[in-house]
Amino acid sequence: MNQTPQLLQGNAACAAGAIAAGCRFYAGYPITPSSEIAEGMARRLPAAGGVFVQMEDEIASLAAVIGASLGGLRAMTATSGPGFSLMQEHIGFAAMAEVPCVIVNVMRGGPSTGLPTSPSQGDMMQVRWGTHGDVPSLVLTPGSVAEVYELTVAAFALAERFRTPVIVLYDEMLAHMREEAVLPAVPDGGVPGRRRPAVPPARYRPYEADADGIAPIADFGSGYRFHVTGLAHDDRGYPTQDPRTAAAHQRRRLDKIASYQSVVAPVRTLQLDDAEVAIVACGSAARAAEEAVGEARRRGIRAGLLRPIVLWPFPDESVRRTAASVKALVVAEMNLGQITREVERAAGGRVPVVPCHRADGELIEPEQILACVEALCPAGARV
Amino acid sequence: MGDIRRFLRPALMPHILCPGCSHGIVAGALLRAIDRLDVAQDSVAVVAGIGCSSRLVGSLDFCTLHTTHGRAPAFATGLKLARPDLHVIVLTGDGDGLAIGGNHLIHAARRNIDLTCVLFNNEVYGMTGGQLAPTTPGGATTTTSPYGNVEAPFDACRLIAAAGATFVGRGLAYEPAVLEDLFLRGLRHPGFAFIEVISDCPEFYGRYNGLGSPTAMLYGQKRAAAAIDAPLASGASTLLHESDAAPAAVPLDTGVLVEIERPEFCARVRALAAGGKSR
Numbered sequence: 239m240n241q242t243p244q245l246l247q248g249n250a251a252c253a254a255g256a257i258a259a260g261c262r263f264y265a266g267y268p269i270t271p272s273s274e275i276a277e278g279m280a281r282r283l284p285a286a287g288g289v290f291v292q293m294e295d296e297i298a299s300l301a302a303v304i305g306a307s308l309g310g311l312r313a314m315t316a317t318s319g320p321g322f323s324l325m326q327e328h329i330g331f332a333a334m335a336e337v338p339c340v341i342v343n344v345m346r347g348g349p350s351t352g353l354p355t356s357p358s359q360g361d362m363m364q365v366r367w368g369t370h371g372d373v374p375s376l377v378l379t380p381g382s383v384a385e386v387y388e389l390t391v392a393a394f395a396l397a398e399r400f401r402t403p404v405i406v407l408y409d410e411m412l413a414h415m416r417e418e419a420v421l422p423a424v425p426d427g428g429v430p431g432r433r434r435p436a437v438p439p440a441r442y443r444p445y446e447a448d449a450d451g452i453a454p455i456a457d458f459g460s461g462y463r464f465h466v467t468g469l470a471h472d473d474r475g476y477p478t479q480d481p482r483t484a485a486a487h488q489r490r491r492l493d494k495i496a497s498y499q500s501v502v503a504p505v506r507t508l509q510l511d512d513a514e515v516a517i518v519a520c521g522s523a524a525r526a527a528e529e530a531v532g533e534a535r536r537r538g539i540r541a542g543l544l545r546p547i548v549l550w551p552f553p554d555e556s557v558r559r560t561a562a563s564v565k566a567l568v569v570a571e572m573n574l575g576q577i578t579r580e581v582e583r584a585a586g587g588r589v590p591v592v593p594c595h596r597a598d599g600e601l602i603e604p605e606q607i608l609a610c611v612e613a614l615c616p617a618g619a620r621v
Numbered sequence: 622m623g624d625i626r627r628f629l630r631p632a633l634m635p636h637i638l639c640p641g642c643s644h645g646i647v648a649g650a651l652l653r654a655i656d657r658l659d660v661a662q663d664s665v666a667v668v669a670g671i672g673c674s675s676r677l678v679g680s681l682d683f684c685t686l687h688t689t690h691g692r693a694p695a696f697a698t699g700l701k702l703a704r705p706d707l708h709v710i711v712l713t714g715d716g717d718g719l720a721i722g723g724n725h726l727i728h729a730a731r732r733n734i735d736l737t738c739v740l741f742n743n744e745v746y747g748m749t750g751g752q753l754a755p756t757t758p759g760g761a762t763t764t765t766s767p768y769g770n771v772e773a774p775f776d777a778c779r780l781i782a783a784a785g786a787t788f789v790g791r792g793l794a795y796e797p798a799v800l801e802d803l804f805l806r807g808l809r810h811p812g813f814a815f816i817e818v819i820s821d822c823p824e825f826y827g828r829y830n831g832l833g834s835p836t837a838m839l840y841g842q843k844r845a846a847a848a849i850d851a852p853l854a855s856g857a858s859t860l861l862h863e864s865d866a867a868p869a870a871v872p873l874d875t876g877v878l879v880e881i882e883r884p885e886f887c888a889r890v891r892a893l894a895a896g897g898k899s900r
Contacts, residue, residue, distance in 0.1 A: 263703055284893040289702045291890065294728040298695035301688065301725075305668070305699025308686065309707075313699070327689055458684040458700060459707045461663050465630075465679055467687035476633055477679060477687075 246419045248412040249316075251383045252342055253278030254421070255390030256314055259429045261340070262288035263313035265302035267295050267321060270354045271410040272344035275316040296321035300328035304337045308466060310457035312394055312429075316342035318410075319361060320351060323368070329403055330369035331468045333491065336445070336453065338397040338432055342390070345409040347599040356599030357411040357522055359572040365405050366550045372488060374495045375550040377405045378502065379520040384419040386412060389547070391424055392502045398432045400495045401455055407549060409572070411522045411601055435462060445487060446473040451494030495551070504548040505556040509535065513542030515611050516560045517594075518581050519570040520546045522601060527570050529604035534611050538620035541611050549577075557584035566614045570594040570607045590614075625652040628662070630682045637676055641835030643794035643820035644741055648677050650797040651710075651739060654804035660708055667710045668697040670717040673748045674741035674820070678712055691722020694729040697736050705887040708808065711738040715756040716746045719775050723755075726815075730784035733812045734886040739804070740777055740815065743822040751825030762829045781815040782879045788814035789879035794821060795842040799875075806877065812885050819845075819873070846875045 246254075252275050256264070264279035266272075276292065283290040289306070293299040296317050303313040317325060322343045332339050347353025348360045361368075365377045376396050378389040390406055397404040435442050435454040444464040447453040456462035465475040470484040478484065498504075508531055510516060515534070519527040524545045534541035544560050546553050557580075561567060566589050569578040574597050582591045594610040596602040629652075638644050655665060665683040669675035671690035678685045684707070688696045693711045701709045711729075718726050718740045729736060745763055746752040752765040756777065760769045782789045788810040792800040800818060807814035821827060821838040832838050 263699065265699060284896070287894050289890055289894070291698065291702060293695060293698070294724050297692060298698070298725050298728070301692045301695035302699030302702070304688075305686070305696040305701075306703035307699075308684075309700045309703030311703045313703075328692070331689055457704075458666050458686075459664060459704050463663060463682060463684055465685045465687065467679065468689060469687065474632070476630075 241420060241423065243418045243420050245416050246383050247274065247414065247416045248383050248386045248408065249274035249344070249414070250278055251387040251419060251421070252316065252390050252406070253282060255387040256340070256394070257282050257286055258424045259312065259391040259394035261312045261314050261394060262286065263303065263306035263311040264288070264315065265291045265293050265299045265306070265313070266315045266317065267293055267299050269296070269318045269321045271346055271413045272316045272318045272342065274413070275342060275344075296324040297328065300325045300332070300339070300341065303339045304328060304332050304335070307337050307339050308458050310460070312338070312398065314340035314342065316344065318344045318346045319348045322361060322364065326368040330371060330373055332403040333369070333373040334468050335466045336401045336455070336491065337403070337466070338401050339403050340390070340393045340397050340406065341403060342406045344413045345407065353599035355410060357409040357572060357601055358597065358599065359409060359521060359523060359576070360597065361407065362549065362571070362573060362576040365407055372492060374402050374492050376400070376402065376495055376498060377407050377548070377550040379407050379546060379549045380412065381521055381524045381545060382419070383412070383415070383417045384421060387419065387421045389502070391429060395429045395501050396498060398430065399452070399501065400498070401432060401452055402491075402495060407521070409522050439463065443473040444475045445471060447490055447494070450497070451490045498548065498551070502548060504546065504553040506545045506547055508543040508545070510542035510544060510560065512540055513563075514540045514565045515568060515614055516542050516544050516564045517568045517570055517607060517611065518544045518546070518557065518577070520549060523570045523572050526602050526604045527607050530607035530611060533604060533608050537612070539611060539615045552580050552584065554584040557581055558586065561585040561588040564589060566590045566592060568592045568594050568607065568610045568614070570602055570610075572602050573597050623656055625649070625656050628652045628655065628682055630680055633680045636680050638673065639824040641821070641823040642673070643743070643835075643839065644674055644677060646794045646797050647739070647741060647800065647818050647820050650800040651804050652681075653801045654808060657805050658708070658808050664707055665710065666700060666707045667712060668693045668700065669712040670714070670722060671748070672714040672717045672746070673743075674714040675712055675717055676748070691717050691720070692725055693717070694722065694725040694736065694738065698729060698732070698734055701734055701736060702887055702890060705735070705891065709736050710808070711736050713738065713740050715740065715742040715744060715777065716754045719755045719777055719780070726781065727784035730781050730786035730813050730815060732886040733785060733787050733883050735812055737807045737810070737814045738816070740817045741820045742777060742817050743820045743826060745822050745826040747822045747825050751829065763826070777817045778815070778874070778878050786815045786879060787812035787881050787883050788877070790816045790877045791819070791873065791875045792816060793819045793842045793846055793875060795839045803877065810880070812883060845873055
């Protein structure tokens with residue numbers, strides 16, 4: 239990819255990243271503020287030899303993505319809050335049936351129709367717990383246009399490797415803003431594809447996993463005939479009510495993503511080494527937090543930023559380590575405290591966890607975060 | 622003709638259908654039609670939703686996808702677009718296809734994507750224990766219409782024909798040989814083929830509506846069927862559910878009701894890629 243800086247919109251970077259990652263199927267339904275991703279894919283996919291289809295709703299969109307993925311194509315959809323809510327059943331299906339796919343959720347103000355053209359981080363928990371049952375969850379949260387590109391590519395790498403749905407989560411601000419971006423090169427040979435069966439069709443069992451919990455997947459029509467269902471199933475994919483079989487596969491689906499950090503590092507930090515106050519923030523909120531860190535430092539407060547790149551699984555270990563080295567944690571997020579409780583849990587009572595929230599359709603501002611930081615550090619106690 | 626038992630998965634027998642259910646007759650006719658289609662077993666994919674008829678998919682030894690309630694046509698659309706070389710068959714029921722999944726069915730018909738969709742119409746939700754369906758005749762008793770159905774039922778064939786399907790047919794579990802021919806014509810049709818099959822649920826529908834034994838219900842289908850190959854467009858049709866009279870008391874059209882040509886969706890999408898469209 240072009241190493242020279244370019245002026246690029248977040249949603250355009252998402253579409254570019256998907257194409258670079260080898261995505262060759264997109265199914266979607268128009269919704270603000272994600273529609274530019276669909277528009278970008280509709281323009282780009284034919285020339286790339288791929289397929290774009292606008293479906294009748296978001297339920298159908300993810301269904302078509304799963305169908306195309308079983309046909310062997312790297313596949314994605316993109317949406318926003320209301321559409322993402324509609325997709326929940328099929329996120330569970332993709333997790334249960336272990337079908338690789340990428341879902342982009344561009345957050346807008348909620349609940350319900352909410353604030354369609356405004357930024358928000360109101361879906362931090364829905365991405366994790368929106369579907370029924372216990373599912374593995376891989377959610378990436380870019381904080382810049384370049385990161386939207388980078389993490390869209392990473393999402394495909396994770397989905398293909400772990401045979402599971404992966405969510406890219408950002409918001410209206412990042413979706414629609416344009417900034418200078420240097421797009422990182424996709425490694426030679428492109429994003430590695432899904433693991434293929436090493437056994438002949440007669441011996442293939444679509445849910446018989448290797449030692450790392452990942453089962454090779456064949457394409458429909460490749461000579462391997464198999465059954466895919468959302469019902470609890472055995473190694474062969476056949477429905478089962480057997481508690482031991484159901485439990486074993488349930489556990490395996492959750493455990494198989496354990497090595498996700500080999501694909502993408504869970505956090506990025508700013509001036510955290512000597513920090514006495516750490517701000518925890520991701521996405522748009524982290525951009526404001528970055529400003530706040532700079533201003534706090536100018537005012538003599540050793541502030542730093544811990545920025546989850548992988549939101550789920552929640553970076554417990556990074557938060558725990560940070561909590562051990564600072565005096566307080568400030569959680570800045572554009573909702574009423576969804577990640578704050580996760581930080582409290584991971585910090586385990588070692589230090590105070592101070593909420594810094596905004597959920598009115600406006601961006602959280604550096605001044606609000608700075609005020610939270612300053613309140614923790616009285617003027618006399620500063621360096 | 623080969624032995625259609627090669628299309629079954631012995632590991633998933635016995636099947637889960639109730640004694641007296643017509644669905645097995647319909648599935649048998651479909652498998653014989655697939656046999657006559659004479660294509661590689663690996664090139665057939667069957668996609669189904671949720672319900673008694675959809676549950677058949679697990680018993681079939683093809684590439685099989687048992688999806689969510691009502692959404693099979695959408696999953697099948699993605700699969701067929703990714704793999705136009707596959708013969709993709711959708712199995713659905715009247716609740717699955719016409720209630721929760723009605724939207725997907727009409728849009729698949731509108732696109733004229735090359736799927737063969739078989740809708741098993743037993744006029745009730747069987748798997749969940751006999752609740753009201755969008756095909757339940759007026760006045761009929763179900764567990765959720767204990768005082769008689771006060772809703773009007775859908776005519777599936779008229780609905781899907783109006784949505785743009787290029788092949789629409791209706792058959793009866795009573796006439797498996799006719800049904801087999803109908804399936805074969807649908808499978809060979811290059812576009813969206815929709816075939817509604819009148820199938821019986823003696824356990825959760827017939828029993829509550831005084832329709833007699835499974836055999837008596839099958840004979841009832843025959844009595845209700847009027848003309849073979851009567852075109853839907855003739856205007857002369859008298860359809861199953863046009864009155865609120867007793868269930869299945871009105872004649873219904875069977876046979877091929879629509880068979881027209883229109884450009885197929887996957888071919889049109891692929892033509893964009895082949896033309897190297899880029900803007």
